[in-house]
Amino acid sequence: MSNKKKLRIGIVGYGFMGRAHTNAYRQVSRFFDCEYEPVLKAACGRNEEKVKAFAENWGYESTETDWRRLVERDDIDAIDIAAPNNMHKEIAIAAAEAGKMILCEKPLGMNTAESKEMAAAAKKAGVKTLVWYNYRFIPAVTMAKNLVDAGKLGKIYHYRANFLQDWTISEDVPLGGQALWRLDVDASGSGVTGDLLAHCIDTAMWLNGPITSVSAMTETFVKERTHSETGEKKSVGVDDACAFLARFENGSLAIFESSRYARGHKALYTFEMNGRDASFAWDLHDMHRLSYYDNADGDLRGWRSIHVSEGEHPYMDKWWVPGLNIGYEHSFTHCLYGFLKSLEDGEAGFHPDFSDGVKTDVVCEAVLESAKTKSWQEIE
Ligand code: SOE
Numbered sequence: 001m002s003n004k005k006k007l008r009i010g011i012v013g014y015g016f017m018g019r020a021h022t023n024a025y026r027q028v029s030r031f032f033d034c035e036y037e038p039v040l041k042a043a044c045g046r047n048e049e050k051v052k053a054f055a056e057n058w059g060y061e062s063t064e065t066d067w068r069r070l071v072e073r074d075d076i077d078a079i080d081i082a083a084p085n086n087m088h089k090e091i092a093i094a095a096a097e098a099g100k101m102i103l104c105e106k107p108l109g110m111n112t113a114e115s116k117e118m119a120a121a122a123k124k125a126g127v128k129t130l131v132w133y134n135y136r137f138i139p140a141v142t143m144a145k146n147l148v149d150a151g152k153l154g155k156i157y158h159y160r161a162n163f164l165q166d167w168t169i170s171e172d173v174p175l176g177g178q179a180l181w182r183l184d185v186d187a188s189g190s191g192v193t194g195d196l197l198a199h200c201i202d203t204a205m206w207l208n209g210p211i212t213s214v215s216a217m218t219e220t221f222v223k224e225r226t227h228s229e230t231g232e233k234k235s236v237g238v239d240d241a242c243a244f245l246a247r248f249e250n251g252s253l254a255i256f257e258s259s260r261y262a263r264g265h266k267a268l269y270t271f272e273m274n275g276r277d278a279s280f281a282w283d284l285h286d287m288h289r290l291s292y293y294d295n296a297d298g299d300l301r302g303w304r305s306i307h308v309s310e311g312e313h314p315y316m317d318k319w320w321v322p323g324l325n326i327g328y329e330h331s332f333t334h335c336l337y338g339f340l341k342s343l344e345d346g347e348a349g350f351h352p353d354f355s356d357g358v359k360t361d362v363v364c365e366a367v368l369e370s371a372k373t374k375s376w377q378e379i380e
Contacts, residue, residue: 153275
């Protein structure tokens with residue numbers, strides 16, 4: 001048995017994110033050197049048969065069908081919330097009150113009020129928190145952050161990002177239920193704004209600092225869908241598409257766009273940042289590459305396509321050899337590695353934590369309010 005400290009995980013939810021998080025729990029100690037090793041103690045879900053199958057497949061020692069029991073177990077150190085957004089607050093507050101660390105999917109809450117309550121409960125309990133804004137931990141995105149911090153771009157003038165999908169174009173796509181809760185506003189809180197633009201906003205604020213004002217428009221193209229469990233028609237309350245302008249505290253201007261009706265795009269997350277001295281751009285579909293333009297290159301000026309897979313990098317040397325790719329799933333392992341390192345003596349606090357989750361939820365809520373009132377919204 002390894003002499004590592006054990007971090008005993010209880011996870012709520014066994015869908016897409018339940019798998020992505022569990023994969024990270026299983027991989028992190030095999031590739032990264034940290035004092036703590038996750039132990040898959042329990043998986044929790046309402047459907048006993050399905051959660052037992054999930055636990056069997058991934059190696060959780062036990063199962064629960066009531067998250068309240070899970071939270072109270074004294075053989076659990078950390079609660080992972082991989083359940084629909086409308087469950088985040090209740091589980092997180094109960095977990096904090098039980099003294100558990102909390103690793104929560106994004107967006108943190110259904111709205112700013114919820115996420116602030118969650119952050120306050122975690123702070124009061126003095127428990128460590130993580131929000132799974134995984135895209136920060138893709139090597140090329142981390143390199144972008146390093147370039148900004150090194151001042152390579154100079155004064156920033158522009159930021160632009162989009163996150164485009166097309167999976168909900170058909171009117172036949174139902175809403176609600178395990179896979180389709182994202183279309184049910186009672187479970188999700190919002191559509192693309194809290195689901196996809198939340199990623200774009202988190203990354204943007206991490207790279208470019210606070211957003212001070214937004215002006216948005218949203219649209220719900222399919223107004224009514226059938227609920228996948230009740231079979232009843234339900235009006236659709238989520239934003240299918242959202243575009244907004246933003247100003248950053250550093251004076252730069254930004255354009256953000258997201259849609260689930262962009263025919264042909266499955267997960268086109270891109271961003272570009274333009275500074276006085278240099279610019280960079282990134283595309284999830286070519287996730288290892290950072291496009292970079294440095295005005296100081298003189299006659300050699302031009303957009304470079306840097307394949308970020310070697311060099312002084314906190315992640316890549318732990319996997320394979322330079323030039324070989326990793327994937328989307330590795331970003332969750334990197335995010336978890338950062339959290340585990342933060343548990344070690346003397347290590348800095350982890351980000352993104354619940355305080356970061358609140359900041360993103362504040363912007364998301366301002367975006368939705370702006371679209372509703374057709375007015376600019378200041379971000380306090
Ligand atoms: C939506 O389809 C989704 O799964 C988001 O919920 C995730 O956060 C994003 O990373 C991929 O797309």
